[in-house]
Every structure is written in structure tokens, then in C-alpha cells.
Amino acid sequence: MNVRGLCLAILYFGDATGYEIRKQAQEGVFSYFIEASYGAIYPALGKLTEEGLVSWREEVQSGKPNKKIYTLTPAGKAAFIKDLSGEPAPDKFKSEFLLMMMCSELLEPQRVERLIDAQLAMLEEKIGEMNAAYKECTREGSRYALTCGIQSYTQAIDHLRQSRKNLVDQAGSARGDDAGPPQPLASMAKEARR
């Protein structure tokens, strides 16, 4: 689902400004499984307005630009339901942290320690945010999505704490120019054996 669908989804749950949509995607109920930047949201909202799928009213403010509060139109709700009728794209997870852990034999042990601690802190912060969102959340779907995130991150913390020592201990073992090739990956062994 692209930013368009994401705006539709968030607006389905209630009126919001572009700013608030981004916040939902960053800290709210959607934060576990959605991404969106201003540079994507504002243009998307403009386009949705053109298409008649959302409308907006202005709320005057002083000192900041006036708020533009967007609402899903009936056509917008219909479009959203239609979007929802397709097959979901496969889940995607990307982690540079894990890539670095895979290559930690090339990193200084101290750096590996710092990376791990930063990751643990990040995971704890996200759990905090999700717990906060969970408290006031009554819909079954939202509760399911949030507990997915909370449980997943909680487990990631446990696992990382347990692995920390091993990861740090073997770090740096392949540094230096003379360090030959690494042990090949299992699935590449065939290739390497030739």
C-alpha cells in the first residue's frame, strides 16, 4: 500500500491534518507497520482532494500556517474499501542493524557494543510508544496490530540481550588486510567448492 492508501486508512479512523497523519505513522497505532514522510503525504492529500476522495476545512491559527483538516468523503470510503479488496502485498522488513550484526567480525567490538545498546534503546522506546497507544485502544484490529509490535519487539530485546556477549566476543575477528576470505555462507559453499 502506498501513501495514498495510508492516508485513506488513517482518515477512515477520523479527520486529521497532514501533520497528524505523519504522526500516526510515526508514533501512533500505525507506527509499527507503516512509513510516511511529509514529502509524500502532502502531495498525496492534494491529489486525493482533486479526485474527490477527501475534502478539507480550514482552522485558523496564528503564528503557524492554518490547519487543513481532512475528511474522508463517501467516495473516499468506497475507494478505500476497494483498495482493501485486493491481495495484500507481502510484508517487508529491512534492517541495516541486522546486516551489521552479520558482518560484525569486521567491526570493532566496542562499536558492536554501542550498536547493540542503541538498538536496545530504540526497541524499548518503540515499545513504550506502542504501550501508550494500546491503553486507549478498543478496536480488535488495532489491538491485534499493536500487540504484534509489542510482542515482537519484546522478544527482539530478550534475544539481543542473550546474544550480546557472543556477538561482542567474536567481533573484529576479520579485521586487517591479511584476514583471508570469511567462512562462506552455507548456500554459497557449493559455489566456493568448485
Add this chain to the structure above:
Amino acid sequence: MNVRGLCLAILYFGDATGYEIRKQAQEGVFSYFIEASYGAIYPALGKLTEEGLVSWREEVQSGKPNKKIYTLTPAGKAAFIKDLSGEPAPDKFKSEFLLMMMCSELLEPQRVERLIDAQLAMLEEKIGEMNAAYKECTREGSRYALTCGIQSYTQAIDHLRQSRKNLVDQAGSARGDDAGPPQPLASMAKEARR
């Protein structure tokens, strides 16, 4: 990390063709946290060759295009280590499935059931692949990354099995044109109250 870094990473573990790199990213040790398509890999490999970070040799084959087996050059290894020295980009997870679950009150119960079953099947398949990769895997970093994925998906299956009934039962409750606005999300309540 973009496709360039990913090619460097995979080639660090051993020589490979573009085809094999994609496979690693799709089913191998990297599959849990990396994505890459041919349309991204082949051009990246060409560019890396120009920059002198990788080199290749040809292996003649009949019936298929000759294999181009890429190797990381010393300059490439150095560049990779340098890439690794930056701060890792934050992890990213995207899931249309979870978005659909959040909106399952708009979906027919039968469809929710089908979506859940497909998701469970997908999770099981991925676990199978990762277990296979794990068996022959000795590096600490790789084992950590793989167990991350295996544990995470295993938990996701448990959680989804437990939630299945609740999700299906409440599905469809907001279908129809007359279904008023949904219960607003917690963080939007303030907005809605005005």
C-alpha cells in the same frame, strides 16, 4: 543500505552471480531483512565494476547466458567496511496485512479468514527456509540474524492463531453505507471531541 551495499555485503561472504545475489536476498540468510530485485541488482553490479569495487569472470554455459561471477576486490572490501562504519538506518517494517487487520471491520469475515490463513502459510514457509539456512550456518552473526527471524515469525504465528477467532468474529461490523464513523483512534480522540 541500498542495493549497492547489499551486493557488497553478499559478495563479502563469497563470489556470486547477480542471480545468486537475488536468491540470497530472497531465500537465504539475508532474506529476513533485505529486499532486492533484478532490475536493481544488475545495474548496481555494473556500477560497482566501473568503480573497481568488484570484478568478474565468465563461466561459459550452453543454453543460458554465460554466468558472470562477481568477486569483491580489495578496494571493494575497504568500501564495504567504510559503509559499515556509518550509523545504521532505522529498521523498517511494512505490512499491508496488518493494515487490513486493523480495518477488518470493513471486510467480510470469510475474507478475513482467508487472509489470516494465507498469512499463516507464508510465515510457516519462511520459517522453513530460515531453518534450512540455519542448519549449515556457523558464523555467530548469521546465526543471530536467522534466529531473529525464526523467533519473530514463530511468535507471529502463535499470536495470529490466538487472535484468529476474535478477528473473524468482529469482521464486517462496519460494512454498509449507513455504518456511521468508526470509533476514533485513541490519539485522534482529542481532535474528534472538538
Add this chain to the structure above:
DNA sequence: GCTCACATGTAATAAGTTACATGATTTC
């Protein structure tokens, strides 16, 4: 006979990121 695995690559297009531009108010 059909589909999958193998194997390379290009080109058009879609999509989103980053940085910029502006500026008051609040908190540390």
C-alpha cells in the same frame, strides 16, 4: 504441454526521500 529454475539485462515509470523555505511558541 506447461511451468519452474536457470541466467542476463534494459527501459519506462512509479514512488518516495531529503533538503529547503518560513516562522511562532514552548521547553530545557
Add this chain to the structure above:
DNA sequence: GAAATCATGTAACTTATTACATGTGAGC
């Protein structure tokens, strides 16, 4: 005095996706 929050938006740029093009051999 600095940084974060609120609040909008644009433009240049990067990046990757999708579909196409080509072709054999193996297994069902």
C-alpha cells in the same frame, strides 16, 4: 540560547519496481 513542536508545502534527486526481451532443460 538552543532545540523541539507545531504546521504547511515544493523541488530536485535518488531509488527501485515492473514489465519486457530471450532461451534452454528438467520435471510433472
